[in-house]
Each structure stands twice: as structure tokens, then as C-alpha cells.
Amino acid sequence: MRIRAFSERFKKDESGAILIIAALLLTVLMGFMALGIDVGVLYFQQKTLQTRADLAAVSAVSNLKSEPRQRAIETIEGNDLDEASLTAIEYGRFMRDPEMLPEDRLAARDLTDTDVNAARVTLTTEAPLYFAQIFLDQDTTRIQAEATAARYDSASFSLGSGLAGLNGGLLNDVLSKTLGTEIELDILDYEALLDANVDLLAFSDALATRLDVTAGNYEDLLIADADLADIAGALLDTGLGARATTALTTIVNSGTSELLNVSDLILIQGEDVKALAPDLLPEITVQALDLLNASVDIINAERHIESDLDVGIDGLVSVDFDLVVGEKEAKSGWVTIGERGTTLHTAQTRLNLDLNLEPSIFEPLGLNILSVNALPLYIEVASATATLTDIDCSVSEPDDVIARFDTGTDPLNGVTGTHVAEVFLGQFDPPDFNDNTTPLNKDKLRPADLLKIEINLILLKVEVAVQLKAAIPLGISQQEQAEFTLSEVSNYDPPPSKEIVSGDLLTGVLSALMNDVDITLDLDLELLGINFGLLTAVVEGIVNGVLSTLQGSLPLILSGLTSALDHVIDELIEGLGLSIGQADLTLRGLACDKLLLVR
Numbered sequence: 001m002r003i004r005a006f007s008e009r010f011k012k013d014e015s016g017a018i019l020i021i022a023a024l025l026l027t028v029l030m031g032f033m034a035l036g037i038d039v040g041v042l043y044f045q046q047k048t049l050q051t052r053a054d055l056a057a058v059s060a061v062s063n064l065k066s067e068p069r070q071r072a073i074e075t076i077e078g079n080d081l082d083e084a085s086l087t088a089i090e091y092g093r094f095m096r097d098p099e100m101l102p103e104d105r106l107a108a109r110d111l112t113d114t115d116v117n118a119a120r121v122t123l124t125t126e127a128p129l130y131f132a133q134i135f136l137d138q139d140t141t142r143i144q145a146e147a148t149a150a151r152y153d154s155a156s157f158s159l160g161s162g163l164a165g166l167n168g169g170l171l172n173d174v175l176s177k178t179l180g181t182e183i184e185l186d187i188l189d190y191e192a193l194l195d196a197n198v199d200l201l202a203f204s205d206a207l208a209t210r211l212d213v214t215a216g217n218y219e220d221l222l223i224a225d226a227d228l229a230d231i232a233g234a235l236l237d238t239g240l241g242a243r244a245t246t247a248l249t250t251i252v253n254s255g256t257s258e259l260l261n262v263s264d265l266i267l268i269q270g271e272d273v274k275a276l277a278p279d280l281l282p283e284i285t286v287q288a289l290d291l292l293n294a295s296v297d298i299i300n301a302e303r304h305i306e307s308d309l310d311v312g313i314d315g316l317v318s319v320d321f322d323l324v325v326g327e328k329e330a331k332s333g334w335v336t337i338g339e340r341g342t343t344l345h346t347a348q349t350r351l352n353l354d355l356n357l358e359p360s361i362f363e364p365l366g367l368n369i370l371s372v373n374a375l376p377l378y379i380e381v382a383s384a385t386a387t388l389t390d391i392d393c394s395v396s397e398p399d400d401v402i403a404r405f406d407t408g409t410d411p412l413n414g415v416t417g418t419h420v421a422e423v424f425l426g427q428f429d430p431p432d433f434n435d436n437t438t439p440l441n442k443d444k445l446r447p448a449d450l451l452k453i454e455i456n457l458i459l460l461k462v463e464v465a466v467q468l469k470a471a472i473p474l475g476i477s478q479q480e481q482a483e484f485t486l487s488e489v490s491n492y493d494p495p496p497s498k499e500i501v502s503g504d505l506l507t508g509v510l511s512a513l514m515n516d517v518d519i520t521l522d523l524d525l526e527l528l529g530i531n532f533g534l535l536t537a538v539v540e541g542i543v544n545g546v547l548s549t550l551q552g553s554l555p556l557i558l559s560g561l562t563s564a565l566d567h568v569i570d571e572l573i574e575g576l577g578l579s580i581g582q583a584d585l586t587l588r589g590l591a592c593d594k595l596l597l598v599r
Contacts, residue, residue: 053145053146057148061149087124117152122146153339158290174296181254198235198285207231209234263333267333311565349381396486407480423472449467451465465522479500483498514559
């Protein structure tokens with residue numbers, strides 16, 4: 001009975017209940033404190049670690065050429081972490097391609113690769129726990145942060161844009177053929193354009209206005225089409241001198257409708273470089289004539305420009321020339337802005353010269369000359385190539401190399417290199433001459449008929465065609481690299497240039513060509529309708545005697561003409577603004593230390 005009474009009283013007794021509730025709530029409160037304080041501290045620690053990772057990645061990518069790992073370690077140690085925190089550092093080429101997954105945009109590379117532009121740093125450390133250690137039975141937890149930084153050092157450069165000389169008449173011929181109307185500018189007009197400098201930003205914005213493209217929208221501008229009048233008008237809008245204005249106004253009023261794509265003039269390679277275009281373009285200065293000539297070259301791609309020369313050389317009646325301007329390779333604008341690996345090509349050019357000769361010069365041969373044909377010469381001005389291989393913006397001494405280009409040593413059939421020319425005496429079929437996609441091949445060269453002579457035998461007369469064929473390749477680039485030092489790029493007025501020259505000059509080449517000329521006689525006895533029988537040996541002896549005479553005398557006669565013609569061809573090439581045996585590599589601007597966190 002007493003036990004039952006005690007049990008009833010115990011069930012009704014509520015004293016001490018608050019202690020139980022408090023104990024339960026204290027556990028929950030400790031959980032909230034762990035959630036609030038420890039998670040907050042962990043968030044702060046994670047953000048701090050991320051900042052340190054960002055700084056380490058920037059330090060590494062800023063010093064890709066000078067112990068980037070050590071620079072990253074120095075950065076994290078300066079921010080109260082030890083070296084062991086750096087659990088990984090990777091190098092690669094970062095590509096800002098929206099179609100790629102973020103984790104795939106860094107292509108791993110060895111640090112020695114020239115196209116490395118990014119570093120990915122991973123930091124790991126232990127963060128302290130406070131209230132949470134009651135539940136986790138540990139007083140720290142591991143946190144990790146990863147950061148990727150990319151460096152964009154870019155250069156703007158052009159190749160083969162310099163003029164070796166000016167000839168108003170020849171430039172007028174080319175310009176008139178391009179515009180489809182007669183242009184008569186004097187040498188002072190062209191020199192005014194040569195002296196007129198314009199920054200590429202002002203030109204681009206002026207061109208955008210003329211093409212109804214929003215100023216600053218370089219992506220749309222670079223895919224737009226413009227005609228030569230738009231180019232000249234944009235140059236005019238930038239405010240040049242009075243003399244230059246006269247020349248440009250003439251072109252604007254020509255009514256030309258020939259189009260070119262703006263990217264053939266100005267090419268910006270890479271999405272990140274394009275985003276930096278407003279910073280880059282004002283630093284690039286170009287000559288108005290360079291820009292105009294480049295536009296003419298692009299419009300004249302695969303087009304023949306025919307004219308004639310008054311050479312004033314004894315033995316030459318006249319020289320007719322046919323110029324074919326080669327099309328620039330895809331994605332190689334005249335001025336290119338890009339990072340390491342950016343390549344620029346010059347246009348390939350071909351000349352066909354028909355030498356109309358005086359029959360009287362062959363009198364010393366003592367042969368009966370029936371007719372004289374024009375002597376065809378072909379000159380292949382090979383393309384030149386330059387690839388930006390290195391930019392080192394960390395240099396400090398005046399003689400330190402800040403930009404380096406690969407100019408190559410492979411001739412015509414190589415992917416890089418500067419070749420003077422190849423000179424051919426003979427005949428190519430028109431499709432071969434017109435096809436600029438491949439070099440002229442001497443195996444496709446056919447002998448050219450020069451003379452038709454008559455050989456008198458006792459009872460008959462034999463007509464023989466005298467044929468010539470020869471080919472000479474000229475030297476390749478003598479330097480594999482072109483380098484620009486810090487002192488050379490301290491200012492860009494004028495922009496620094498390097499001549500990539502080859503081993504031989506054109507002068508004297510035509511004379512040398514005659515030393516290797518192959519002389520043949522085209523004689524088909526069956527065509528004469530006579531059975532020579534026993535006279536065959538006699539006929540062969542006479543023909544061989546004529547061939548021996550020609551082989552000894554004809555090269556000497558023609559060498560006198562070609563040695564004088566060397567100078568004429570040099571002037572022709574210079575007057576057209578071509579540089580034979582030379583590529584002019586001009587560094588127009590550098591954009592250094594453009595660093596971006598791209599995690």
C-alpha cells in the first residue's frame with residue numbers, strides 16, 4: 001500500500017523537470033553554436049584560403065619563366081601558410097571557350113612549352129573546430145581552395161608591309177586596275193600617305209561608322225566587308241594632312257565596289273585578346289600608305305595586273321609584265337594581334353615578263369633568222385612567314401629580348417621561312433601560273449621558242465626552232481629568329497622593324513640564269529616529207545654544229561641584255577612596293593601582364 005502511494009506521488013511530482021529540458025536544449029544549443037560559429041569560421045577560413053590561392057596563382061603565372069612554383073610558395077608563406085599547403089600546381093594553356101566545360105578549358109602543358117599561359121594552384125590546410133569538435137571527435141577539418149590564373153601577353157605585328165621605293169606611275173597602274181578607273185596621283189601624293197600615321201583605334205572606329213557598325217564592337221567590325229572607298233574614307237576621317245587628303249579624296253570619289261573583309265586587314269586572335277582590343281588598338285600606329293597598299297593587295301588577290309615597261313635597253317623593243325598577287329593565307333591579317341603562336345604570312349607574288357627582242361642582236365650568230373619570239377621570264381616572289389614564339393614582359397635591361405619571332409629557314413615548300421625568289425626562263429601553262437596555292441614547279445616548265453632559223457643544205461632547207469629553258473632558286477632566310485629588345489620597343493615612333501633577309505639578291509641573277517640555260521633544237525625530219533636516207537648523218541652533223549654555235553654564243557648575247565634588265569626588274573619590284581629577298585617584320589605594339597583569374 002505504501003509502495004503504491006509513493007508511486008502515485010512520484011508520478012505527480014514535477015520538480016526538477018527544468019533540468020532535464022535544459023539538458024536537452026543545451027545539446028541543441030551547442031549544435032546551433034557549432035553550426036553558427038564553426039561554419040562561419042570555416043566560411044571565413046575558406047574565403048581566406050581562396051584569396052591566398054588566387055594570389056599564389058597570380059604569382060605563379062606572373063613568373064612563368066622564373067621559377068613559378070617558388071614564387072607561389074613565397075606568396076603563400078608571406079600569407080601565414082607553410083610550403084606543405086601547396087598540394088598541387090599545374091601549368092597549361094587556358095582557352096576561354098564557352099562551348100567547353102570550365103574544368104576542360106585548361107589544357108595541361110609542360111612548363112617548357114611556348115604556349116603555356118596559365119597556372120592552376122591547389123592549397124590545402126587544416127581549419128580549427130570549436131563547438132563542432134564535440135560532435136565530430138576532432139579539433140580540425142581539412143579545407144581546400146583551387147585557383148587558375150591566365151596571363152595574356154600579346155603583340156601586334158605586320159610582315160612585309162614596308163616599301164622599298166615609290167614609283168608613282170606603277171602605283172597608279174595598279175590602283176587604276178583595282179578601282180576600274182584612271183587614277184593620276186603624283187609621287188608627292190604617295191609620299192604624303194607614306195608620312196601620314198594613324199592609330200588603329202581611330203581608324204577602326206572611323207571605319208565602323210562608315211560601315212554602320214557600333215563603335216567599339218570589334219567582333220562585328222572584323223567580320224564586316226568594306227570597299228577601298230570605305231578604307232580611304234576612314235583614313236580621311238581620322239584627320240590627315242592636306243596632301244594626304246587630296247589623294248584619299250580621289251580614291252573615295254572613284255566609285256569602286258570591290259570588297260574586302262576587315263579581318264584580312266586587322267586580325268585579332270583569341271577571345272581574351274579581343275576583349276582587350278580597346279587597350280591594344282590605340283598603341284598601334286600604321287602608315288596610311290601601308291594600310292592602303294595592303295587593301296589593294298587583298299582586293300587584287302588572284303588578279304592579273306598587266307602593263308608594259310619602257311626599259312630603254314639596246315636589243316629590247318619592250319617588256320610586257322603580268323603581275324599576280326597571291327592571296328593571303330586564311331586568318332592572317334596584314335596587322336595581326338595575338339599571343340604566342342600567332343602566325344602571319346605575306347602574300348605570294350608572281351611576275352611574268354615577256355622580253356620583246358630586236359632581231360638584229362642575233363646577227364653575230366651568223367645564222368639565217370626567220371623569226372624572233374618574246375622571251376618569257378617568270379619570277380616567283382615567295383611568301384614569308386613569322387610566328388610569335390615568345391613575349392617576356394619581365395625583362396628590365398635595355399638589351400633584354402622582350403619579343404621573339406620564328407622566321408624559319410625552309411624555302412618555298414616549307415611552312416615557314418623567307419625565300420628570295422625563283423626565276424624561270426621558259427613557259428608555264430596559264431593554270432600553273434595563275435594557281436598561287438602552290439609554288440611554281442620547274443618540272444612543269446616547258447622550253448620556250450625563241451628563234452626560228454633556217455639551215456641550208458645542198459638540196460633543201462631545214463627550219464629549226466631554237467628553244468630555251470632554265471631555272472634558278474635564290475637563297476633562303478639566313479636567320480631563324482628575329483628578336484626585339486626592350487630598348488627597341490620603348491617607343492613606337494616609328495615602330496621598330498627587322499629585315500629578314502636571304503642569302504642572295506636579285507641583281508645579277510638573270511645573267512647567271514644564262515649560264516645554266518638549256519638550249520635545244522626542235523627538229524622533226526619526218527615533217528619535212530623527205531626520206532634523208534644516207535644524208536641523215538650529214539644532216540645530224542650540221543644540226544649538231546649549229547647547236548654547238550648556239551650553246552657558245554647565244555648565252556653571251558642574252559647575258560648582255562639580262563644584266564641590264566636586272567636593274568630594271570629591281571626598280572619594277574620596288575615601285576610595286578614588293579621586297580624581294582626581304583621580309584619586313586614590324587612590331588607595332590605589346591600588351592603585357594594582362595592577368596585574369598579564370599577559375
